[in-house]
Amino acid sequence: MRVSIWEQWSGNHSSDFLVVGTFATPESATAALSILREYARQNPVGYADHVEVWDRLVFLWKGSTDYPPDGGIHDIMRLGGTVSMEESAYGTQISVVRAEITCRAPDTTVAITIYDAIKAYLTTSSILAPPIPAPLDERNAEDDDVTASGAVHIEGIQVSLNLYFDDISAGLPALVTYLAKNGCTAITYNITEARGRG
Amino acid sequence: MPDDHVAAFAPYVPPPLRALSWRAHPLDGKLLLFERDSGLNMLLEGEETAQLQRVAPRTLLIAVTNACDLHCPFCYRDRRSRSLWRYDSLLQFCQDADHWGVLEVAFGGGEPMLFPRWETFIRELYSSTRLAINFTTNGTHLSEAFLHAIAGCYGQIRLSLYEDNAWEQTVALLVHVNARFGVNWLITPGELSRIETKFRRLLQLGVRDVLLLGYKGSDEPELHLNPVERQKLAAFVRDAYARLGQGVTLKLDVCWGDSLYGVPTLFGGGDCGGGDDFLSITSDRRVKPCSFHGGGIPFETFDELRAYWQQRRALREAARVGGCARLPGRGLAATEEGQVRLCV
Numbered sequence: 001m002r003v004s005i006w007e008q009w010s011g012n013h014s015s016d017f018l019v020v021g022t023f024a025t026p027e028s029a030t031a032a033l034s035i036l037r038e039y040a041r042q043n044p045v046g047y048a049d050h051v052e053v054w055d056r057l058v059f060l061w062k063g064s065t066d067y068p069p070d071g072g073i074h075d076i077m078r079l080g081g082t083v084s085m086e087e088s089a090y091g092t093q094i095s096v097v098r099a100e101i102t103c104r105a106p107d108t109t110v111a112i113t114i115y116d117a118i119k120a121y122l123t124t125s126s127i128l129a130p131p132i133p134a135p136l137d138e139r140n141a142e143d144d145d146v147t148a149s150g151a152v153h154i155e156g157i158q159v160s161l162n163l164y165f166d167d168i169s170a171g172l173p174a175l176v177t178y179l180a181k182n183g184c185t186a187i188t189y190n191i192t193e194a195r196g197r198g
Numbered sequence: 199m200p201d202d203h204v205a206a207f208a209p210y211v212p213p214p215l216r217a218l219s220w221r222a223h224p225l226d227g228k229l230l231l232f233e234r235d236s237g238l239n240m241l242l243e244g245e246e247t248a249q250l251q252r253v254a255p256r257t258l259l260i261a262v263t264n265a266c267d268l269h270c271p272f273c274y275r276d277r278r279s280r281s282l283w284r285y286d287s288l289l290q291f292c293q294d295a296d297h298w299g300v301l302e303v304a305f306g307g308g309e310p311m312l313f314p315r316w317e318t319f320i321r322e323l324y325s326s327t328r329l330a331i332n333f334t335t336n337g338t339h340l341s342e343a344f345l346h347a348i349a350g351c352y353g354q355i356r357l358s359l360y361e362d363n364a365w366e367q368t369v370a371l372l373v374h375v376n377a378r379f380g381v382n383w384l385i386t387p388g389e390l391s392r393i394e395t396k397f398r399r400l401l402q403l404g405v406r407d408v409l410l411l412g413y414k415g416s417d418e419p420e421l422h423l424n425p426v427e428r429q430k431l432a433a434f435v436r437d438a439y440a441r442l443g444q445g446v447t448l449k450l451d452v453c454w455g456d457s458l459y460g461v462p463t464l465f466g467g468g469d470c471g472g473g474d475d476f477l478s479i480t481s482d483r484r485v486k487p488c489s490f491h492g493g494g495i496p497f498e499t500f501d502e503l504r505a506y507w508q509q510r511r512a513l514r515e516a517a518r519v520g521g522c523a524r525l526p527g528r529g530l531a532a533t534e535e536g537q538v539r540l541c542v
Binding site: 002006094122 | 210212214215218236238239240241242243244245246247373374375376404464465
């Protein structure tokens with residue numbers, strides 16, 4: 001049987017899975033990280049290529065495979081985390097992980113400054129455009145480029161963002177650091193999974 | 199039955215794709231699987247599919263209205279045609295198409311955004327059928343609220359690029375709301391001269407899907423590309439693909455036929471599929487092999503439409519206009535001065 005697969009609409013990722021586990025506290029996420037890394041070490045084939053943690057999130061990657069990392073997903077759930085999965089196959093984005101971020105700017109001037117900076121970035125952000133520019137990208141210069149797309153909204157001093165990062169494990173921390181450095185407080189984030197490009 | 203095909207051929211579907219909501223569309227000797235939310239297609243071809251026969255076109259191109267707020271000189275629609283579709287009749291028609299086995303509807307016109315209760319229509323059609331819903335628009339009536347309201351209920355929005363429709367603003371809006379869209383770009387000799395600059399601008403704005411259209415018509419032969427210009431366009435496509443790879447989807451109008459030498463294609467050449475793979479439905483309830491055919495056959499019932507397709511799908515009828523890929527030389531010839539001459 002000859003099988004040809006193509007997509008009619010756009011997609012720009014290779015065959016990969018990204019599992020994001022959201023835990024109640026940074027401590028429980030860090031505890032889960034140790035366990036998941038040990039599972040990955042014991043199962044070098046078919047579990048995960050990398051496991052990392054940031055704040056309350058655990059990121060688990062598995063690439064170039066035909067099978068989702070079910071073991072990792074079940075373990076995250078068993079350890080008390082909720083799972084969001086980003087999946088792409090054959091050039092098609094099947095699901096994406098998005099981040100809903102909210103914070104309170106110190107005043108409306110800062111809120112507008114943040115809005116303008118992020119809006120300007122999102123307007124030009126693309127796979128061909130520069131990555132998240134300074135001061136948004138607070139990571140090391142040698143890190144890989146990260147791009148984001150989505151929307152930013154302000155209402156008074158309340159800033160809301162709904163973003164898709166091509167690497168959420170790098171992009172979300174960078175953005176949160178940027179918001180904090182601008183004096184924002186009450187920074188929250190919520191991880192969601194959306195079908196398609198989201 | 200198509201759903202039985204999905205189950206029967208599931209073992210051939212790669213494991214990570216098996217959970218998708220595939221829909222089967224038998225072709226002559228092949229099986230096409232399609233998933234409307236991702237736009238993913240899978241073509242199965244082998245001894246196991248040899249006995250299959252096509253039962254319906256893949257796509258219906260439907261002019262929902264003949265009304266439009268622009269007056270483009272190259273527009274192919276018959277301005278005298280009436281707009282006979284109403285909300286209920288169009289919904290029923292599309293539901294019948296879904297039952298027939300059609301996979302996608304592509305709405306145009308006229309300007310579909312002018313169709314009454316368009317937003318509600320899209321949502322109801324999505325929830326009541328398994329059709330992928332696409333529409334082509336000049337973009338002047340798109341709004342953030344509308345795009346949010348139809349999110350998740352459409353396949354793709356095609357935005358036409360014109361001189362007078364402020365497409366940069368519309369692209370920015372579509373990117374802003376993360377809409378799934380591509381642009382339709384008519385490549386005339388004038389556009390060819392600025393194709394690099396405009397293409398770069400499209401990429402900067404966030405466009406990742408570009409359909410390059412050729413002019414079809416006999417009224418304004420100067421809008422056709424001459425052989426040298428077609429070579430330039432082909433070189434542009436080859437170069438863009440080499441530079442961007444799969445980062446940007448480049449689509450070529452089927453009406454180019456094999457006239458763009460050396461461009462990379464998914465499946466190579468072949469017939470355009472007009473009248474078989476797709477049918478064109480006019481705003482006054484006539485059916486044609488494609489949008490560029492004149493006249494058309496009036497129909498009242500869906501059975502009449504089905505009969506038209508069954509009787510005429512194999513005819514491979516050419517549109518009698520310059521630029522049709524089914525005409526020898528696409529109905530065009532070059533003069534000694536290198537200009538385009540119609541020979542339809």
